[in-house]
Amino acid sequence: MQRRLIDGFATVKSKAKALFEEAGFITEIRNDADYENALALMDELIEDYDEHRALIAVLANSIEEWENTAPEFAAFNQQLAQLDDGVAVLRTLIDQYQLKADDLKDEIGSKSLVSMILNGSRKLTREHIQALSLRFGLNPAIFFQAPKHQLQVVA
Structure with a gap:
């Protein structure tokens, strides 16, 4: 043996x-x-x-x-670390799917509202999170407790 x-x-x-x-x-x-x-x-x-x-x-x-x-990810990682979890998820979805603010009108509303959420002057609502979760096949909990180093979405 x-x-x-x-x-x-x-x-x-x-x-x-x-x-x-x-x-x-x-x-x-x-x-x-x-x-x-x-x-x-x-x-x-x-x-x-x-x-x-x-x-x-x-x-x-x-x-x-x-x-x-890697140095080329340093700025992105630093910005991501400073974001609210929900905004971090939203930014990652926008980047991964190459979306514009207007592409999220069905889930969030106007381009200006999307911009306000992204810059932190407004928060995602429960309805926004439900709609985004449905569209992208995500568990809504990720918007509240996103592991920021694991946000890459695989399409």
Whole structure:
């Protein structure tokens, strides 16, 4: 039995070495090219989530670490940290879906109301949150307790 385990580990180590030589970004993103490759691989893996769940989890951690520490995300992360949870979610939805204020008229109302909510002079109402949650398939609770480092929406 012991011999079989050692042989099994040798195979695992060999395959892991080959994988990480080919796609080291799976565990550590070092530059923009790695980041782009990680995102592209994630798109592929999501197609069959159940089969790739473990690899998705590892890759998601790598992507999250890069997005939390890369200089090009610093300004965005700083702004996000200062936002009200609901506004942070709303801004993320706008960015992810490339929306304009007018695109949210059915959920929030006028462009000026959307602008006031985004600049903090007005708050999202229960009705706004329900409508946004329905449109984007979100649990309404995210507008109240958003983990700001995990707001990326996958379309």
